[in-house]
Amino acid sequence: MRWRSYALLILPAATVAAGGPGPIASPHPAPASGPPALAASTPGPHAAMRQPFIERFTGKPAPPFALKDLEGKTNRLADYRGKVVLLNFWYSTCLPCRKETPDLTALHGAYKEHGFTVLGISMDEVLIPQARGQALEEFLRTSPLPYPILIADQKTIDAYGGIPVQPISFLVDRAGIVSHVYWGAFSGDIYERSLRPLLAAPGARPAVPLSPQP
Secondary structure, eight states, rough: OOOOOOOOOOOOOOOOOOOOOOOOOSOOOOTOOOSSOOOOOOOOOTTGGHHHHHHHHTTTTTOOOOOBBSOOOOOEEEGGGSSSEEEEOOTTTTHHHHHHHOOOOOHHHGGGGGGEEEEEEOOOHOOOOOGTTHHHHHHHHOOOOOOOOEEOOOHHHHHHTTSSSSOEEEEEESBEEEEEESSSSSOHHHHHHHHHHHHHOTTOOOOOOOOOOO
């Protein structure tokens, strides 16, 4: 699936060396002509905030949280230490948010056995409280998501900079440090380019044998 991103993110170049047996096949193979170029950001009232926002969090510990999932169980970010985690802040009536969920589902399925998970942090209760959770329920009924959905509170949204645009995602490494911030919605191969090196990094536990990107 290919579609234009809603924001500009400059990613560091990274090459993933082949490991041992059992390489993971990418769910988002690059075309023969090479990886797609990132699109220019969509102009908007918050555009000037993008780069300062990214710099504020990148390379810093991800703010801790304790949020309920859809079954009422408390999930703490600390529970996922040792895994690579994509924190995806979204809400159910946001069209760009909806558009990227199939790719997030594919990434979660491809890498969940290798120390990766997506956490979908729903902002419905804060941004559209008049919906009383019904919009989220309806979306998940028609488009079920295989990864945990957590219910954001205002404290967590504030800790993550107020989430000035939606979606915003934070890629957190095994040590709990924010590796990348994604301002807007992106296709899965953009996320994957940053994810795979974190899973295969020297000293990562457990070590994950990955094949080179096409």
